[in-house]
Amino acid sequence: MQSHEDAPDTGTETLRELRPGLPGRTKIADGVVARIAGIGARQVAGVHSVGAGPARALGAFRGAAGTTDSTAGIRVDVGATQVAVDVSLVASYGVPLHSVANHVRKAIYQAVEDLVGLQVIEVNVDVTDVFIGAEGRLPA
């Protein structure tokens, strides 16, 4: 990675410079990192939904209402060159939870390092629930 100059502290939207070679600075907001991490996590098999809470009914309801927030369940701590991600998710029944968590961790590392260019220092995964099936019925 290139050398960096500390960005001014702008509160929640910590910004940084990524291309010191040319004049001008590139700033990436927390929300962008969170969104990219969320999209990466959702693509992992065995992840039912990303975001804490009783997703059984609420997830379907939110999905139907078309207001799925792709940063829900993702918290990022963005520093000058590094980022830490906390993600909470609901897993599908039938997959080992630790393997889902490891795949999510890998997907977020890859998505954030490739697409954002920040160094990921840790991804903490919180499995908040396991999705059994619609209305608590096992799929046949």
Next chain:
Amino acid sequence: MTTPLNGHTRISTQALTSLAKAAAAQSLGVQPADVRIDWRDDGGLLALSVVAPMTIPDLNLVLRQGPSYPASQGSVLDMAVTAKAAIHHTVSSLSGSRLSRVDIRVSGARTSHGAKVQ
């Protein structure tokens, strides 16, 4: 990828409970909503108690076809013991938690008409 992956994984009680519910329901042939799950501390290890009804074969069919009736998996007690081992195995392998014991209380019986088996 060369970067080592850091960070911890937490599995909530709710997630463990849903997992155990589904595993128990599958093993006992009932729906997850019928299953009650309780976790206890067993000298530092995790003990699971399950209260659920279970599906038993139609006794008229068993009587007519004798003990060789394919749906018959032994007595209710035998079936519960088999289910107990299955629940232990499923919950341990899916959650990664080591269970010290699984206790089952059969709270009722549902009759199956053999359509699911054979």
